Amino acid sequence: MLPAEIELPLLKTLESAGDHIGELKSYIDAINQALLAAFKKGASIDSVITGRAHLVDKLLQSIWEQKCDPDCGAALIAVGGYGRGELHPSSDIDLLFLVEESLQQESEEQISAIVTLLWDIGLNIGHSVRTPEMCATEAENDITVTTTLMESRLLAGSESLYTEMQAATGPDKVWPPDAFFQAKLEEQQRRHKKYDDTAHNLEPNIKGGPGGLRDIQMIQWVARRKFGVTSLNELVERGILTEAEFRSLELGKKHLWRIRFMLHTITEREEDRLLFDLQQKLAAAFEHRDNEANLAVEQFMQKYYRTIARLQRLNEILLQYFEESILNADEKREITVLNRRFHIVNGYIGAVDSQIFSHRPLALLEIFFLITQNPMIRGIRASTIRLIHEHLHLIDRRFRNDPKAKQLFLQIVRQSHGVYRVLRSMNRYGLLAAYIPAFTNIVGRMQYDLFHVYTVDTHTLFLIRNMRRLTVPELSSEFPLASEIMASIDQQETLILAALFHDIAKGRGGDHSELGAVDALHFCRAHNLSEQQVHLISWLVKNHLVMSMTAQRKDIEDPDVIRNFAKLVMTPKHLKHLYLLTLCDMRATNPKRWNGWKDTLLKQLYRHTLRELNNPQSEADDYSELQKKQTQAREELADQDQKAVTQLWMQFSTDYFQHHSVQEIAWHADVILSTPEHEYPQVRIQCEMKPGASEILIVDIDHDNLFAIITSIIDQCALNIVQARCETTDDNKAINSFSVLEEDGSLICDRHREEEIRSRLIDDIKNLTEPPVNSRHVPRQLKHFEIPTTIEFSQDKTNMRTLLRLQTADRHGLLSRVGLALSQAEVRLLNVIIATVGAKAEDTFFLVDRNDEPITDPEHLERIKSLLLEHLE
Numbered sequence: 001m002l003p004a005e006i007e008l009p010l011l012k013t014l015e016s017a018g019d020h021i022g023e024l025k026s027y028i029d030a031i032n033q034a035l036l037a038a039f040k041k042g043a044s045i046d047s048v049i050t051g052r053a054h055l056v057d058k059l060l061q062s063i064w065e066q067k068c069d070p071d072c073g074a075a076l077i078a079v080g081g082y083g084r085g086e087l088h089p090s091s092d093i094d095l096l097f098l099v100e101e102s103l104q105q106e107s108e109e110q111i112s113a114i115v116t117l118l119w120d121i122g123l124n125i126g127h128s129v130r131t132p133e134m135c136a137t138e139a140e141n142d143i144t145v146t147t148t149l150m151e152s153r154l155l156a157g158s159e160s161l162y163t164e165m166q167a168a169t170g171p172d173k174v175w176p177p178d179a180f181f182q183a184k185l186e187e188q189q190r191r192h193k194k195y196d197d198t199a200h201n202l203e204p205n206i207k208g209g210p211g212g213l214r215d216i217q218m219i220q221w222v223a224r225r226k227f228g229v230t231s232l233n234e235l236v237e238r239g240i241l242t243e244a245e246f247r248s249l250e251l252g253k254k255h256l257w258r259i260r261f262m263l264h265t266i267t268e269r270e271e272d273r274l275l276f277d278l279q280q281k282l283a284a285a286f287e288h289r290d291n292e293a294n295l296a297v298e299q300f301m302q303k304y305y306r307t308i309a310r311l312q313r314l315n316e317i318l319l320q321y322f323e324e325s326i327l328n329a330d331e332k333r334e335i336t337v338l339n340r341r342f343h344i345v346n347g348y349i350g351a352v353d354s355q356i357f358s359h360r361p362l363a364l365l366e367i368f369f370l371i372t373q374n375p376m377i378r379g380i381r382a383s384t385i386r387l388i389h390e391h392l393h394l395i396d397r398r399f400r401n402d403p404k405a406k407q408l409f410l411q412i413v414r415q416s417h418g419v420y421r422v423l424r425s426m427n428r429y430g431l432l433a434a435y436i437p438a439f440t441n442i443v444g445r446m447q448y449d450l451f452h453v454y455t456v457d458t459h460t461l462f463l464i465r466n467m468r469r470l471t472v473p474e475l476s477s478e479f480p481l482a483s484e485i486m487a488s489i490d491q492q493e494t495l496i497l498a499a500l501f502h503d504i505a506k507g508r509g510g511d512h513s514e515l516g517a518v519d520a521l522h523f524c525r526a527h528n529l530s531e532q533q534v535h536l537i538s539w540l541v542k543n544h545l546v547m548s549m550t551a552q553r554k555d556i557e558d559p560d561v562i563r564n565f566a567k568l569v570m571t572p573k574h575l576k577h578l579y580l581l582t583l584c585d586m587r588a589t590n591p592k593r594w595n596g597w598k599d600t601l602l603k604q605l606y607r608h609t610l611r612e613l614n615n616p617q618s619e620a621d622d623y624s625e626l627q628k629k630q631t632q633a634r635e636e637l638a639d640q641d642q643k644a645v646t647q648l649w650m651q652f653s654t655d656y657f658q659h660h661s662v663q664e665i666a667w668h669a670d671v672i673l674s675t676p677e678h679e680y681p682q683v684r685i686q687c688e689m690k691p692g693a694s695e696i697l698i699v700d701i702d703h704d705n706l707f708a709i710i711t712s713i714i715d716q717c718a719l720n721i722v723q724a725r726c727e728t729t730d731d732n733k734a735i736n737s738f739s740v741l742e743e744d745g746s747l748i749c750d751r752h753r754e755e756e757i758r759s760r761l762i763d764d765i766k767n768l769t770e771p772p773v774n775s776r777h778v779p780r781q782l783k784h785f786e787i788p789t790t791i792e793f794s795q796d797k798t799n800m801r802t803l804l805r806l807q808t809a810d811r812h813g814l815l816s817r818v819g820l821a822l823s824q825a826e827v828r829l830l831n832v833i834i835a836t837v838g839a840k841a842e843d844t845f846f847l848v849d850r851n852d853e854p855i856t857d858p859e860h861l862e863r864i865k866s867l868l869l870e871h872l873e
Helices: 004-017 021-040 045-067 101-120 132-141 143-150 159-168 177-194 213-227 233-237 243-267 276-285 296-327 363-373 382-390 397-401 403-413 419-428 431-435 437-442 456-469 480-488 493-501 512-526 531-542 546-553 559-569 572-589 596-614 619-636 642-649 654-659 662-673 706-716 751-767 780-784 814-824 858-872
Strands: 074-078 093-099 125-130 153-157 335-337 342-345 348-351 682-690 693-701 719-728 733-742 790-796 801-809 827-833 840-849
Touching: 004 021, 004 045, 021 045, 021 101, 045 074, 045 101, 045 153, 045 243, 074 101, 074 159, 093 101, 093 132, 093 159, 101 125, 125 132, 132 143, 132 159, 143 177, 143 213, 153 159, 177 213, 177 296, 213 233, 213 243, 213 296, 233 243, 243 276, 243 296, 276 296, 296 382, 296 419, 342 363, 348 363, 348 382, 363 382, 363 403, 363 419, 363 431, 397 403, 403 419, 403 493, 419 431, 419 456, 431 437, 437 456, 456 493, 456 572, 480 572, 493 512, 493 531, 493 572, 512 531, 531 572, 546 559, 546 572, 546 596, 559 572, 559 596, 572 596, 596 693, 596 733, 619 642, 619 654, 619 662, 642 662, 654 719, 654 827, 662 682, 662 693, 662 733, 682 751, 693 706, 693 751, 706 719, 706 733, 706 751, 706 814, 790 858, 801 858, 814 827, 814 840, 814 858
Parallel strands: 093 125
Antiparallel strands: 074 093, 074 153, 335 342, 342 348, 682 693, 693 733, 719 733, 719 827, 790 801, 801 840, 827 840
């Protein structure tokens, strides 16, 4: 209840308002201001949310008295969330106008006047007008209507009409408890599926996501339909819910209510998504502060994620209990005895008695091992989940040092089936963090960027899921090379343990790879693994980022890059393990950003490195490889004049032949040699020239701003450039080749789309002297990052070129701006390696001056930097 000092002045305002629109609006504004002030002063969220509903009740009752005759034959009913007596600042006020059939027309005239007034004063109302019979019919056909009517309250009007409606829609008339439960269970499963079956998404939905408010309401709905209870506290009295679980549900609900209250207040709309740009505002509203290890927003979100994880577990326990008591109440129990401690009851594993874990703490791990041995087990019984939670304190230092516990854990991760499923359950029920204390810090921990879309613990488990998929023969077509390598790995638990520890040190400060490697070393030695396996796991954790960074940010066609990477990995065995860990890690970080191009880069790096490890290449071998490429390309150019081919290639740098495939070299030469001077520019598009990306080749007479114009047009065609290579011949022909993807990561596969892109490029290259202004909107999420631009130069003395490393905020038209700056700085661009990490672009440009020499003059380098900053900022 609201304190009298808040409620009474508001009710006096209402009393004097009558039906005057302006004064009623003032009453609503006063409610909002008073409740926000009360919340900020520390009023309980219960009083604020139920208080709003109470004050709106008074408003509606006042209007009803003024607009409806006492004998109008109608009733005003609050339904849905408002029917529960809960109302957030921008939530809909759902109303049912219940009418007698014989007086329907007269009632509707008065109801229309009420609804018009409610709209005029700015209330967000959802309303329907029905007779009790209509309610019964619609409830029978739609479980959502049934659910809404279950949560109803009579606000004003005919009590007998309301009682008639309740009787007509009760469980003995429509949707009996078993059918209701089954339908709501399927509804929840669909809802969870919508959110990828994880509550730990980047922008979770506080209401509909797993572990959200809907999951709490689901418990209330089913309990009400089956047992007739109107509050969760009544489930405690019936022995369905423990006191501790009730407190946990209440605390979780109140925490989510506080967040939702502020969400609605900040956005001034019914917003239930924790959008990226709102998370910082909420963190500030709840007084979180940045520290050395974690941003305020990360602290806020970790508390949120841990809350919904608890709620998700309680939802699972109670729904399973309801399933046993509602759906399976009359079924014969099928019991399979596993051993003296555990049995399977109707597909769920359970403890044979409540003392199992206190008498034998090792059973806390044993139950999960048994799940890996019995694929038919659907899950853990609700009563046993409770017991696990109540006995987690038994997993202490003594437990972790027990050789039998260590052996059980290793047996779990060594299984050929069910490893991901079991580790996910161990994490959900708190076992993983209890057994590996360092894991506690990453449970529910998010990273405030656009790169990592899951919490660290969820990402870790998805990584393991990806690994396990590589062991399934039926799925080998997804990643044939990786599946083949996985089949050759003898001790696959090496990869599982490396995965568990690869991000375990995030949030501590310092290099998480280094810190995690130390944790892995200690853990593996404590579990008596061989020194060879211990060092491999620790090495994998320490270097788990190196392969992805090398593949995406370095020139993997450069033999020196491959030699250096091969020195790091040392052996084919290390390479195979690192490749599998990297592939699965990248795919578990942000599935929407994974694409065939990244897959291709990883495979190329793997194959180049494996060849280097098995047969180290010398510079003479590198030259021989280039000669071989030219010979093979000539075979594809049999119809061209070979002297002309030779003359053309004499104008190309060694770098060109190093970075292009045989097919690309032949394709480029064929286009150039077949095109008269007056027919430039030439634009060609190939979908299958290079694995993982479509290729756009543009040949034109070189001129200022050409690269900037091309890249701007490609961006405006809604294509993402993933790689760019440039070559200029002695007779001033610019050969620009781009590897591109559609915005969804797919190839250009439609002929009409190809022609649209080609025509746009030709027309604009012919007619423009400067890149067009980029009019594409900045994605909502990118607007809220302040990423400083950093520019670094280094010299590649072996290949006689200058490297420019640029880090800046990702945006549309970025390459075009860089190209414009480089053109004004009078430098030539040879190659671009493009990497995007969340909201940050981390691109590398390979440059020479107009004389094809590295840029070493400090003044020239400073001019390049100044022009870049001018165009970017």
